[in-house]
Amino acid sequence: xxxxxxxxxxxxxxxxxxxxxxxxxxxxxxxxxxxxxxxxxxxxxxxxxxxxxxxxxxxxxxxxxxxxxxxxxxxxxxxxxxxxxxxxxxxxxxxxxxxxxxxxxxxxxxxxxxxxxxxxxxxxxxxxxxxxxxxxxxxxxxxxxxxxxxxxxxxxxxxxxxxxxxxxxxxxxxxxxxxxxxxxxxxxxxxxxxxxxxxxxxxxxxxxxxxxxxx
Amino acid sequence: xxxxxxxxxxxxxxxxxxxxxxxxxxxxxxxxxxxxxxxxxxxxxxxxxxxxxxxxxxxxxxxxxxxxxxxxxxxxxxxxxxxxxxxxxxxxxxxxxxxxxxxxxxxxxxxxxxxxxxxxxxxxxxxxxxxxxxxxxxxxxxxxxxxxxxxxxxxxxxxxxxxxxxxxxxxxxxxxxxxxxxxxxxxxxxxxxxxxxxxxxxxxxxxxxxxxxxxxxxxxxxxxxxxxxxxxxxxxxxxxxxxxxxxxxxxxxxxxxxxxxxxxxxxxxxxxxxxxxxxxxxxxxxxxxxxxxxxxxxxxxxxxxxxxxxxxxxxxxxxxxxxxxxxxxxxxxxxxxxxxxxxxxxxxxxxxxxxxxxxxxxxxxxxxxxxxxxxxxxxxxxxxxxxxxxxxxxxxxxxxxx
Amino acid sequence: xxxxxxxxxxxxxxxxxxxxxxxxxxxxxxxxxxxxxxxxxxxxxxxxxxxxxxxxxxxxxxxxxxxxxxxxxxxxxxxxxxxxxxxxxxxxxxxxxxxxxxxxxxxxxxxxxxxxxxxxxxxxxxxxxxxxxxxxxxxxxxxxxxxxxxxxxxxxxxxxxxxxxxxxxxxxxxxxxxxxxxxxxxxxxxxxxxxxxxxxxxxxxxxxxxxxxxxxxxxxxxxxxxxxxxxxxxxxxxxxxxxxxxxxxxxxxxxxxxxxxxxxxxxxx
Numbered sequence: 001x002x003x004x005x006x007x008x009x010x011x012x013x014x015x016x017x018x019x020x021x022x023x024x025x026x027x028x029x030x031x032x033x034x035x036x037x038x039x040x041x042x043x044x045x046x047x048x049x050x051x052x053x054x055x056x057x058x059x060x061x062x063x064x065x066x067x068x069x070x071x072x073x074x075x076x077x078x079x080x081x082x083x084x085x086x087x088x089x090x091x092x093x094x095x096x097x098x099x100x101x102x103x104x105x106x107x108x109x110x111x112x113x114x115x116x117x118x119x120x121x122x123x124x125x126x127x128x129x130x131x132x133x134x135x136x137x138x139x140x141x142x143x144x145x146x147x148x149x150x151x152x153x154x155x156x157x158x159x160x161x162x163x164x165x166x167x168x169x170x171x172x173x174x175x176x177x178x179x180x181x182x183x184x185x186x187x188x189x190x191x192x193x194x195x196x197x198x199x200x201x202x203x204x205x206x207x208x209x210x211x212x213x214x215x
Numbered sequence: 216x217x218x219x220x221x222x223x224x225x226x227x228x229x230x231x232x233x234x235x236x237x238x239x240x241x242x243x244x245x246x247x248x249x250x251x252x253x254x255x256x257x258x259x260x261x262x263x264x265x266x267x268x269x270x271x272x273x274x275x276x277x278x279x280x281x282x283x284x285x286x287x288x289x290x291x292x293x294x295x296x297x298x299x300x301x302x303x304x305x306x307x308x309x310x311x312x313x314x315x316x317x318x319x320x321x322x323x324x325x326x327x328x329x330x331x332x333x334x335x336x337x338x339x340x341x342x343x344x345x346x347x348x349x350x351x352x353x354x355x356x357x358x359x360x361x362x363x364x365x366x367x368x369x370x371x372x373x374x375x376x377x378x379x380x381x382x383x384x385x386x387x388x389x390x391x392x393x394x395x396x397x398x399x400x401x402x403x404x405x406x407x408x409x410x411x412x413x414x415x416x417x418x419x420x421x422x423x424x425x426x427x428x429x430x431x432x433x434x435x436x437x438x439x440x441x442x443x444x445x446x447x448x449x450x451x452x453x454x455x456x457x458x459x460x461x462x463x464x465x466x467x468x469x470x471x472x473x474x475x476x477x478x479x480x481x482x483x484x485x486x487x488x489x490x491x492x493x494x495x496x497x498x499x500x501x502x503x504x505x506x507x508x509x510x511x512x513x514x515x516x517x518x519x520x521x522x523x524x525x526x527x528x529x530x531x532x533x534x535x536x537x538x539x540x541x542x543x544x545x546x547x548x549x550x551x552x553x554x555x556x557x558x559x560x561x562x563x564x565x566x567x568x569x570x571x572x573x574x575x576x577x578x579x580x581x582x583x584x585x586x587x588x589x590x591x592x593x594x595x596x597x598x599x600x601x602x603x604x605x606x607x608x609x610x611x612x613x614x615x616x617x
Numbered sequence: 618x619x620x621x622x623x624x625x626x627x628x629x630x631x632x633x634x635x636x637x638x639x640x641x642x643x644x645x646x647x648x649x650x651x652x653x654x655x656x657x658x659x660x661x662x663x664x665x666x667x668x669x670x671x672x673x674x675x676x677x678x679x680x681x682x683x684x685x686x687x688x689x690x691x692x693x694x695x696x697x698x699x700x701x702x703x704x705x706x707x708x709x710x711x712x713x714x715x716x717x718x719x720x721x722x723x724x725x726x727x728x729x730x731x732x733x734x735x736x737x738x739x740x741x742x743x744x745x746x747x748x749x750x751x752x753x754x755x756x757x758x759x760x761x762x763x764x765x766x767x768x769x770x771x772x773x774x775x776x777x778x779x780x781x782x783x784x785x786x787x788x789x790x791x792x793x794x795x796x797x798x799x800x801x802x803x804x805x806x807x808x809x810x811x812x813x814x815x816x817x818x819x820x821x822x823x824x825x826x827x828x829x830x831x832x833x834x835x836x837x838x839x840x841x842x843x844x845x846x847x848x849x850x851x852x853x854x855x856x857x858x859x860x861x862x863x864x865x866x867x868x869x870x871x872x873x874x875x876x877x878x879x880x881x882x883x884x885x886x
Contacts, residue, residue, distance in 0.1 A: 055652060062871045063864045064827030070844040070860035074853040113325030116290055116398075117339050117388075118315030131329045146739050153741035154831075157848075164743065171747045171834060180751045187744030194739030210329035212372030 006181035014166070018189050021162035022197070024155065025148045028084050032091030032148075033141055039092075040099030041125060050100050057097040065090060065151045069158045079159030083152070090151055091144040098140025102133030131210060138205035142198055149194040153186070163189050235267035237428030238301035238395040240287060245296035247282055256282045258452035259296070264445075266395075267426040271439035273476075274449030274456075280432045283453050284398050287430065288317045300396055315342050318397035318427070322404045324385030326373040332358070332384050333369040339392040357387040360421065362587050379410035383417070390425070399431045403438070409574075412559075412567050415441055419562030420585065436476060440465070440487050441564055448473050462488060489601055491568055491582055492561040496591030499524050499579065504533070508546045512538055524581060525550045530588040532558060532581045558583050561590060565601050568593045649879075656872040663865035664693075667858055676854065683846060683855050693866055696839035699757070700826040700870065703764035707821045711769050712814060715776025716802070727777050734770035742767050742828045750835040760837035768824050772817040779813025780806055812882050819874035826867045840866065 007014060043053040065086065072082045106129050114124040130137075156164025166186025173179040206214065241264070247257040256279045264270045272280040285291040287298055289310045298305045305313055326335050333354045340350040355365040361383040373381055382402060389397055403411045419442065422429065433439055439446045440461040447458045450472055457469040465488070468474040500515035500523045502508075515523050515538060523541060525533045527550075534553030540546060557575035559568045561584050571580040572595050579592040671684050718727040742763075749763035783806050791801040807814075832838055833845035843859025846852070 059656070059868065059871075062823050062827075062867045064830045064867055066827070066830040066841065066844060067860040067863040067867075070847065070856050073848060074857050074860075109321060109323060109325050110327060112290065113319070113321055114327075116288060116314055116317075116319035116321070118311045118313070118342055119338075120311050123342075128327060132327075149739055150741040150743075153743050164741070167741070167744050167747050170751060174751060174755070180748070183744060183747045183751055187741060187748065190741050190744065191739050198739070210372075212327075212329045212331065212374060 001178060001181060003181050003184050006178055007185055010185070014163075014185060014189060017161070017163050017165060017186075018193060021149075021152055021164075021190065022193055024083055024087065024162055025145065025152050025193075025197070028087035028148060028152075029091050029141065029145055031084070031088040032144060033095055035088070036092045036095035036099055036140070037130075037137070039096055040103060044100050044103035050104055053096055053100050057093040057100075060089070060093045066154055069154060073158050079155075080161065082158050083155035083161070086155065087148050087151060091148050094143040094147065095137065095140040098143070099133065099137045102136030102140075103129055105136070106132045132213065135205065135209050135213065135215070138201065138209070142201045142205070145197050145201055146194050149190055149197070153190055163193075235426045236393075236395060237267040237426060239266040239299075240264040240396060240428060240430065241297075241299040242283070242287075243297040243299075245283070245286060245298060246294050247279070247286060247291060248294045255294070255452060257286070257293075258454060260453050260455060261296075262447060262455060262458065264428060264430060266428050268444040269422060269429040269431060269442055271443035271446045272430065272432045272449060273434065273436055273439040273446055274453075275451075275476075276434060278449045278451050279453035280449050281400055283449075284400055284430055284432050287396075287398055288314050288319060290314075315339055315392060316394050316396075318389030318392075318394040320382075320385050320389045320397070320399045320402045322401045323378075324373075324381040324402075326381055326384055326388070328373050331370050331372055332363075332376070335373070335384060336388045336391045338388060343392055345392075353391060357391050358384075359586075360390075360424075361387045362417065363387075377410075378406045379414060382406060382410075382414055386418070386421070390421075390427075395428060397427045397429045399429060401432055401434070404433075409570075411438075412563070412570065416560040416563045416567065418442065420560050423562070424585070436478065437487060441566075448476055486569075486602060487564045487566045489565045490561065491559055491563050491565065491593060494565070494593065494597050494601055496582055497579070497594055497597070499581070499592045501526060501589065502536075502541075502547060504528065504547060504550050506547050508541045508543075511547065512541050515541075524589065524592075526589050527552075529586070531586075532556060532583065532589050556581065559593070560584065565593075565598050569595075569598050572598070653872055653875055656868055660865045660869040660872065663861055667862055667865075670854075670858070674854065679850070680852055680854055683843070683852070684858060689858070689862060692838070692840045692843065693862055696826070696829055696832075696841075696863070696866055697870070699761065699764075699829045699832065699837070699839050700822065703761055703768060703825040703829065704818070704822045706761070706765040707768040707772050707825070708818055710765070711772035711817070711821075712776055714769075715773050715814075716780065716807075718773075718777055719780045720798075720802070727781075731774050731777060734774040737770035740767070743831055743834070746828075746831055746835055755836040757837050760832055760835050764825055764828055767828060768821050771824070772821045775817030775820065776810070776814050779810035779817070782813060783809045812878075815878040815881050819871065819878055822874045823867060823871050826863075826870045830863045 001009070039053060043049040068086050068089070069082065072086055076082050076085070110128060110132070111124060114128050119127065152162050153164035153167060156162050156168055163186045166182050166189070170179045170181075170183030170186065173182070242260055242262045245257060245260045246255050248255040258279075260283065272283060274280050282291055286293045287300070287305065289305055293306075300313075300317070326332075327338075330338075333351075336354045336357050337350045340353055345353070354369065358365040358368060363380060363383055368376070368380070368384075373384070376384065385402065389399075403414050406414065415438065431439075431442060443461055445459060446461055446464055448456045448464065450456045456476075457464055457473045459469075464473065465477065468477055498518070500511070500518050500520040502511035502514070502523045502525050504525060504527055511523055515521070522535045522537050525536055525547065527533050533550050534556055536546065536550070557571040558581040559571055561582060563582075568580055568582075572578060572593075579594050581592055582590045584590040667689060668686050671686055671689065676684060717723050718730060745767050746760060746763040749759040753759035753762070787805060787809065788801055791805045792798075796804065829837075829839050830841040830844070833841035833843070836842075840859050840863045843855055843862070847854075847856025847859060
């Protein structure tokens, strides 16, 4: 059976698992974005706290995802909760890093200008600093999304949902019929989803970025 | 409250009645001491800035002049002393509320790059809760006041403007809510000399209409002489070395520090004290867009001129055209604006006029008045005459009292 | 909008952010050093805790067959070797290839290849590893190959961006002084691009350490099998020891790579 025939044969399962995979990634990404933005807004005004946030982000990204899955499996019984928790954790890190860098890069002259016009701290953050840091933050979200697509594949091993099950079922049937087809289908579907999600995020980013600062 | 004051259009309706609309600013024993620093950045300064005047803070870098300025709108909190705007002590007001009623312009304009020109100008009216219609009307009016065509510029983004245009929008934004006081922190420091001169002229022209109280920080003494009704020369710690009119400071420096600051060529600097409006203007051959070129040529020949200055329908100069250029068919049906056209205003100094003449090829420079309207031309002979008069000491009274 | 234009910026901008983050983090050299020391201390501490746990905990016979101090150290060493081997392959391929892509006739391939690298990063590591095992069999060889393929693209992108990032005026000045193209590359461009390339090397090392944790799926050894076995048999002690050891090892390798990075970066940058 060729890969194409295999895909046609398993289309309903493949599309269902793709949906599950995407849904897992997007939901985790939403949580991650909210958490990361909140943390960045708390951190960016202090040089020390910013450095701490960046260190946490870089150390966190060093931790292998499979190790984190292992630790979570030992303590949390529910596979879905494990998957969302791990993905939200990893997703937060690049967004936090980019948000802190983006916010700290806003020209202090502009911030002073805003304060000099009588804009409050919050108004300055919401109307000046976040819009200016927005392209950098969106880049962080896109990096997160790509990374989560791959990590979500491993989540299937921790009895989470998603396209990883195709890869693992290929592995478990080594030498058997359709083993390679199954692994290819899972891998390629993830690549396609990742590219599609990146396109959508890129478009959303452009639509939400002011024409005045678009590259 | 400032936003209930008459709008500028009311004033332009009666151009001669320029009432003072600024408020005085009083500094009493103001000190700023940063933790961990031996000497205070600003040391016990007392100063009164009269309503409706431009006062220049000038001094070497690090003398605390910017700190003084920022204490007026409380971007920096004074350690001790009182600052009054009108009769209100600034420290008794909510800082954000205070700043919405104090215009603030910084170097490079500080425009928000993600907002259009119109939205930048609408920021403070928005913070003050003006309704949309009033804000939109005000935005157009402000663009008009700073000589930017609202239809062309309102929807542009800052990066689509030149440095000088950005700075004008910065001034428009600071004045949008009609604050009685305007603070300017080296606003023209980042633009090229020619643009700087034009911006200075425009500020003087604006001030004639608006009569705000303006505090202007600069390190350029020539700029201080040109713009200031009064100059405060500051030493380290913002100690006031001399606080007086430019004429008095040039004539009698209070001490060696001031004399050193003025530098050499004080006599030539007095050319800076003579304004274009103080000398007699000449008439150039004038034509309007849409006029018959033949009539324009005839008029020019009658005056013995080889060039004609073409004005738009609002009497603003567009460009010089030679008689040969006028001979082309339809020469006056559409005339584009010459962006490099050398022009000075009635408030420009003779020094500026001389600079412009030397860069233009006409030996004369166009003079514009209110709203960029054509007023006449200055010739090089006029400037030479004024210079001679200065050297022979005939220049006794300096410029006309404003 | 084509897909390639969408995927490319992610890599490039991501790298720019990394460079900025470095600038922010290394603003204070002292603090950077303090952080490194903390990092190494944490790794050693974690390993000590694991060893003490294995020695004193009341393990079942199955558990103690899988877990001993000797096993832990042997598997860690194996994991380290796997990761370093994969990283060496990655660097040996990616750095010369990256240099070639920024010179002469190959230059025009740089952009499309970086674009493909954008897609490549979306490929799940586990997919590549399983595919390698399916085609070439299980064990260390195919596993290493999969790791290397997975790591080459991001490092390649890093190198190309790094060399492109060298100020063209500096290059022009060098050529203007009469330096040959090769001399300019070796004496000007490479030293100036070193920080970015070294970040790429570190990224490769850390990436390989983390990905090598997946070795348990294809009998490739390392610490990964502890997690797989732990999950399969429901032995939380084995699972957690494996996971913590991998995390500590990753931090250790990251710290080591940062040390090399510091040493290799020319003074004045």
